[in-house]
Amino acid sequence: MNRIWWKEAVVYQIYPKSFYDSNNDGIGDIKGITKKLPYLKDLGVDVVWICPFYKSPMKDNGYDVADYYAIDPMFGTMDDMDELLENAREYNIKILIDLVLNHSSSEHKWFQEAISDSSSSYRDYYIFKNLDGEKLPTNWRSIFGGSVWERSEDNNCYMHVFDKSQPDLNWENPKLREELYEMINYWLDKGVAGFRLDAITFIKKDQNYPCLPTDGEDGLVGLGSVCLNQKGIGVFLKELKEKTYGRMEAMTVAEAPGVPYEQLDEYIGDDGHFSMIFDFSYSDLDLSPDGNWYPQTDWSVKDLKEAIFHSQLSIQDVGWGALYLENHDQPRSIDKYFRDEDCNNKELSFYLGSVLATMYFLLRGTPFIYQGEEIGMRNCPFSSIDEYNDVSSKDQFERAICAGITPEEALKVVYRRSRDNGRTPMQWSDCENGGFTHGKPWLKVNPNYREINVKNQINDENSLYQYYKKLIKLRKSISYKDVIVYGAIEPALKEYDNIVAYSRKLNDIEITVITNLSSKQYNIPIEYKENVLSNYMDIDYNQSKKEITLRPYEAVVLVK
Numbered sequence: 190m191n192r193i194w195w196k197e198a199v200v201y202q203i204y205p206k207s208f209y210d211s212n213n214d215g216i217g218d219i220k221g222i223t224k225k226l227p228y229l230k231d232l233g234v235d236v237v238w239i240c241p242f243y244k245s246p247m248k249d250n251g252y253d254v255a256d257y258y259a260i261d262p263m264f265g266t267m268d269d270m271d272e273l274l275e276n277a278r279e280y281n282i283k284i285l286i287d288l289v290l291n292h293s294s295s296e297h298k299w300f301q302e303a304i305s306d307s308s309s310s311y312r313d314y315y316i317f318k319n320l321d322g323e324k325l326p327t328n329w330r331s332i333f334g335g336s337v338w339e340r341s342e343d344n345n346c347y348m349h350v351f352d353k354s355q356p357d358l359n360w361e362n363p364k365l366r367e368e369l370y371e372m373i374n375y376w377l378d379k380g381v382a383g384f385r386l387d388a389i390t391f392i393k394k395d396q397n398y399p400c401l402p403t404d405g406e407d408g409l410v411g412l413g414s415v416c417l418n419q420k421g422i423g424v425f426l427k428e429l430k431e432k433t434y435g436r437m438e439a440m441t442v443a444e445a446p447g448v449p450y451e452q453l454d455e456y457i458g459d460d461g462h463f464s465m466i467f468d469f470s471y472s473d474l475d476l477s478p479d480g481n482w483y484p485q486t487d488w489s490v491k492d493l494k495e496a497i498f499h500s501q502l503s504i505q506d507v508g509w510g511a512l513y514l515e516n517h518d519q520p521r522s523i524d525k526y527f528r529d530e531d532c533n534n535k536e537l538s539f540y541l542g543s544v545l546a547t548m549y550f551l552l553r554g555t556p557f558i559y560q561g562e563e564i565g566m567r568n569c570p571f572s573s574i575d576e577y578n579d580v581s582s583k584d585q586f587e588r589a590i591c592a593g594i595t596p597e598e599a600l601k602v603v604y605r606r607s608r609d610n611g612r613t614p615m616q617w618s619d620c621e622n623g624g625f626t627h628g629k630p631w632l633k634v635n636p637n638y639r640e641i642n643v644k645n646q647i648n649d650e651n652s653l654y655q656y657y658k659k660l661i662k663l664r665k666s667i668s669y670k671d672v673i674v675y676g677a678i679e680p681a682l683k684e685y686d687n688i689v690a691y692s693r694k695l696n697d698i699e700i701t702v703i704t705n706l707s708s709k710q711y712n713i714p715i716e717y718k719e720n721v722l723s724n725y726m727d728i729d730y731n732q733s734k735k736e737i738t739l740r741p742y743e744a745v746v747l748v749k
């Protein structure tokens with residue numbers, strides 16, 4: 190059993206723009222995070238991952254970095270950051286920051302030099318190509334829609350995997366790589382405990398820049414096969430680790446789409462590039478695999494559980510995983526994983542939230558809680574596309590309209606998956622704007638804040654917030670910590686399609702987690718010694734039959 194601090198940690202993800210506004214300008218900020226450290230301590234988390242706060246024109250809410258060494262004024266100052274780091278240390282909370290290394294903002298000084306002067310040494314920090322007449326170098330589609338190529342001045346263009354305001358950095362250039370390493374070391378020296386690495390599997394491109402058969406009405410083709418996890422990327426990732434966080438026991442969690450399970454060892458094995466990666470196989474179950482604009486696929490709880498266990502068992506074979514339901518790119522989990530009729534039933538809210546929480550929190554890996562998930566925040570209805578902020582939602586809307594869909598229908602499509610669902614301000618209380626700000630919030634506050642808010646739930650023993658606290662306590666309890674953190678995972682009760690269940694085993698301790706992700710009732714034969722957690726008041730066990738009756742959306746954790 191190889192004990193490492195980040196395996197034992199519980200992480201909380203903060204989207205700074207929407208967490209807490211300390212100066213009432215309508216935008217969350219770093220001082221706001223410092224103010225809420227007692228809240229995070231009460232919840233019981235050990236690590237906080239903060240999404241980008243660097244100087245940025247905010248075309249993609251900070252994932253377009255204009256200066257990696259500066260704090261954007263909307264979030265505060267470097268002094269605020271130092272103060273946060275210092276205060277967090279007192280609370281014994283570690284800070285992870287987001288590293289955006291695949292691209293910078295088009296307003297970064299490197300890019301400004303590169304685009305204004307083709308002989309600048311910064312030109313080679315990016316991917317510029319000569320245009321052959323009108324023809325673009327390739328027909329690849331960017332993640333947010335449209336070509337990956339943007340015309341610059343005379344007969345030139347540059348590449349962007351994401352928005353055109355996010356030009357890709359040229360990792361083939363050793364000078365660029367050294368600059369990035371220096372910057373990462375600057376932050377390590379400041380005392381951050383590690384990093385979340387944004388879109389890291391995109392950094393290597395197929396150097397032949399081939400044109401491919403198109404796969405959409407726009408005449409373009411998804412770029413996965415030429416820009417994701419390309420041969421040779423390991424050389425860059427190894428060097429990155431060696432020259433930066435590899436010198437200490439830092440925690441690194443990579444956003445790493447496109448890594449097949451057979452290759453996990455290179456990423457998260459003993460000598461892997463990262464501590465853990467986010468696997469999207471189950472959180473993106475509802476997305477059509479070809480990246481088209483309409484998101485809904487038909488999926489069942491059975492598909493979900495198969496995807497979860499495939500992921501868990503593949504990761505268990507080689508290394509460590511990151512567990513999550515939500516993040517700043519996902520809709521709220523209750524809305525994603527359950528049917529509308531159940532979501533609309535307020536009586537069920539607590540059960541829906543707590544059954545999902547139990548389901549993922551005790552899997553094998555380090556759990557991440559996304560802000561607001563712990564109080565069951567929900568998707569937010571927006572009445573027009575103009576109310577949205579997210580670049581990808583706006584792009585999706587346009588693509589839907591181009592495909593002949595009515596604006597009303599298109600809005601419905603956007604609503605399901607918009608990243609703004611997870612980005613509306615944190616709901617702290619039932620005061621105006623959910624207690625997030627006294628100013629005008631930068632993005633609409635979900636109107637349900639009067640019912641769903643931190644203040645209500647902290648004072649209610651039976652709230653989802655209190656349930657999350659219990660889950661964290663269980664994970665950290667002397668009796669069960671080792672089995673929950675280090676125990677092996679094995680799927681259980683496979684024959685029940687709507688139940689996700691598994692056991693965790695270490696030496697002679699075994700716990701079984703059973704979660705009913707449906708409104709059906711099940712009678713399940715099982716024997717146990719102790720019930721250590723459940724989301725109903727009691728558990729319905731028939732001693733003579735040795736059978737548990739699992740009610741709608743019930744979750745139980747049993748010790749064998």
Ligand code: GLC
Nearest residue numbers: 249252289351387388444518
């Ligand atoms: C990642 C981030 C997302 C961002 C994108 C481009 O997927 O999570 O929010 O838009 O990278 O940086």
Ligand code: CA
Nearest residue numbers: 210212216218
């Ligand atoms: Ca503010």
